Amino acid sequence: MENVVIIGSGPAGLTAAIYTARAALSPIVFEGATPGGQLMVSLEVENFPGIPETIHGAVLMQNIKQQAENFGTGFITEDVQNVEKKDGYFEITAPSGIIKTKTVIAATGATARRLNIPTEDKFYGRGVSGCATCDGAFFRDKNVVVVGGGNTAIEDAHFLTRFAKKVTIIHRRDYLRASQAELEKVKSNPKVEWLIPYVVQEILGENTVTGAMLKNNLTGETMQIACDGIFVAIGHDPQTSLFADLAELDDQKFIITRAKTTETKTPGLFAAGDVMDPVYKQAVTAAGNGCKAALDAQKYIENLE
Ligand SMILES: Cc1cc2nc3c(=O)[nH]c(=O)nc-3n(C[C@H](O)[C@H](O)[C@H](O)COP(=O)(O)OP(=O)(O)OC[C@H]3O[C@@H](n4cnc5c(N)ncnc54)[C@H](O)[C@@H]3O)c2cc1C
Secondary structure, three states: OEEEEEEOOOHHHHHHHHHHHHOOOOOEEEOOOOOOHHHHHOOOEOOOOOOOOOEOHHHHHHHHHHHHHHOOOEEEOOOOOEEEEOOOOEEEEEOOEEEEEEEEEEOOOEEEOOOOOOOHHHHEOOOEEOOHHHHHHHHOOOEEEEEOOOHHHHHHHHHHOOOOOEEEEEOOOOOOOOOHHHHHHHHOOOOEEEEOOEEEEEEEEOOOEEEEEEEEOOOOOEEEEEOOEEEEOOOEEEOOHHHOOOOOEOOOOOEOOOOOOOEOOOOOEEEOHHHHOOOOOOHHHHHHHHHHHHHHHHHHHHHHO
């Protein structure tokens, strides 16, 4: 019987590992299909405390993993296939077998939705981003595009006007889902332009983004625009299918935790990071939640004993 199984190896999972390993709980981390999590594709991270120089996301995650390993964390590079609560413990099913554990920390993240067009992968983290808060500052005096028509897209566009020369909002429908309050923020901003109803068909450039090919959704006409960055703000998919029966989910499928804790509705199952955070979705907030989940799991185990 293990003490703690952590599912996910992004900032939340690895921080939970550091804390539970230092508490002598010998945690096991399932790394999943993306060891290191979302930051692995970020070429430049500038806002993680304690790292004054710009750092490659993969190097930052390797450092955090090393720290967790130094304290005795075990790693399994597999996707967990099933999590089941038995009589007072959990059964974790993975390709290599079944593990029994007293507690589980869900740290499976939330995937930023993509445009799913050719060339997007090539430029993801190199001009195409799913996070304006993270990457906006890299586009000072540049022309950027925001794709989306909901509150997040409009908020992102508003935020990006602090840095960019011009922000073009591209939305596929001829109406916007964003609230009037959000729209008011950008309506009279001279830096903001609109292209509605357009979709991005192709991202253009050699090594960096230089433009996009757009299609008008009503007329079918195509046009090319010049831009240096594309922010895709069309929502996130929290990776919660493993926990659908064990945790309460909100309408966007993020895990709901009990106020001021990382507890879910199932005793012994804790959640940390983007998987339970529809609002902030930052590496440092994920790490902070990972710390909380570790301390909550530690207390839960102490009470069992
Ligand atoms: C391009 C980009 C740039 C970013 N830049 C910044 C930045 O500069 N600063 C910042 O603070 N934030 C940044 N972010 C946001 C930040 O990366 C996330 O907020 C953070 O990674 C969330 O951490 P997490 O641990 O909750 O989840 P994630 O990092 O998403 O990790 C989830 C983990 O769960 C694993 N997993 C999923 N399903 C399973 C399963 N079934 N079994 C086992 N494992 C599973 C995955 O393999 C992965 O390891 C950026 C995000 C992106 C996409």
